[in-house]
Amino acid sequence: MDKVKLGHNAFTYPMPMTLVGAVVDGKPNFMAVGWVSRVNARPPMIAVALGSHHTNAGIHEHGEFSVNIPDIELLKAVDYCGLVSGKRQDKSGVFELFYGDLAHAPMIQACPLTMECRLVQAVQLPTNTVFIGEIVEAFIGEQYLTDGKPDIQKLRPFTLTMPDNRYWAVGDQVGRAWGSGRDFTT
Numbered sequence: 001m002d003k004v005k006l007g008h009n010a011f012t013y014p015m016p017m018t019l020v021g022a023v024v025d026g027k028p029n030f031m032a033v034g035w036v037s038r039v040n041a042r043p044p045m046i047a048v049a050l051g052s053h054h055t056n057a058g059i060h061e062h063g064e065f066s067v068n069i070p071d072i073e074l075l076k077a078v079d080y081c082g083l084v085s086g087k088r089q090d091k092s093g094v095f096e097l098f099y100g101d102l103a104h105a106p107m108i109q110a111c112p113l114t115m116e117c118r119l120v121q122a123v124q125l126p127t128n129t130v131f132i133g134e135i136v137e138a139f140i141g142e143q144y145l146t147d148g149k150p151d152i153q154k155l156r157p158f159t160l161t162m163p164d165n166r167y168w169a170v171g172d173q174v175g176r177a178w179g180s181g182r183d184f185t186t
């Protein structure tokens with residue numbers, strides 16, 4: 001297959017869209033985040049790569065944050081939280097909130113799946129800080145479960161592509177992880 005060079009500003013496809021929450025100056029604040037990944041198995045840890053944003057101050061101050069998985073219905077509100085900074089506009093009233101065990105990890109009622117996280121490490125990179133958090137608890141609406149497990153078709157999350165800056169719905173199931181490769185032959 002012929003290849004052309006794309007340059008080095010490349011991304012993975014797709015990226016999950018999330019809202020990261022923290023309490024900044026006493027107020028809940030949320031930002032849109034596509035650079036997020038599970039990074040440790042036991043204990044479960046998740047990492048978010050944040051540029052220099054208002055949210056960062058709250059995570060540094062309290063050592064707690066939330067990762068919220070929105071559904072397609074929330075797309076405009078998510079984009080708003082990615083366009084507007086809490087430095088200039090109070091975003092504390094955008095969503096109805098709830099809390100779990102952590103007092104400074106505000107979670108969004110309307111998001112099908114939410115996680116409260118305790119900060120484990122903040123790794124400073126040239127432009128971004130990678131906040132690594134241990135997932136203390138996760139919350140899900142019962143209607144999003146099938147056989148006790150989160151069901152992506154019910155969750156209806158959406159994804160991000162860069163650098164074309166588009167949102168996408170999730171498509172069809174195409175295989176079984178730890179299964180489809182069993183009858184692979186070379």
Ligand SMILES: Cc1cc2nc3c(=O)[nH]c(=O)nc-3n(C[C@H](O)[C@H](O)[C@H](O)COP(=O)(O)O)c2cc1C
Binds near residue numbers: 050
């Ligand atoms: C689709 C989308 C994805 C984004 N992903 C990230 C991200 O992964 N990391 C980041 O630092 N900022 C990301 N942003 C930018 C922040 O969400 C944005 O700057 C936000 O206004 C910061 O809010 P705050 O200043 O209230 O913390 C994203 C924005 C959008 C619209």
